[in-house]
Amino acid sequence: MVTFTYIDPEHRNLDRYVAHLRTCRTLFRRLPRFQFLYVSTASGLQNEAAELFSFLVEGKGLTDFEPLLRPPNQMGQKTIWASD
Numbered sequence: 643m644v645t646f647t648y649i650d651p652e653h654r655n656l657d658r659y660v661a662h663l664r665t666c667r668t669l670f671r672r673l674p675r676f677q678f679l680y681v682s683t684a685s686g687l688q689n690e691a692a693e694l695f696s697f698l699v700e701g702k703g704l705t706d707f708e709p710l711l712r713p714p715n716q717m718g719q720k721t722i723w724a725s726d
Contacts, residue, residue, distance in 0.1 A: 643676060659691060
């Protein structure tokens with residue numbers, strides 16, 4: 643199984659993370675299985691990062707993140723998600 647890792651350089655918000663997921667989601671959706679690691683020292687972002695992954699990559703929870711469907715105007719802890 644292939645593993646992807648995103649190391650959060652900002653620790654303030656998830657803007658770059660969202661941009662990264664948008665860029666890679668076509669690849670992620672084509673893979674039958676993979677692991678994705680979100681690494682950040684900001685523990686408060688872990689739950690939101692997990693929800694954004696579910697929304698942007700898996701298409702779950704669309705009502706909570708509807709504004710994220712629109713393209714942007716411009717372009718140690720870890721949580722592991724496995725896509726089956």
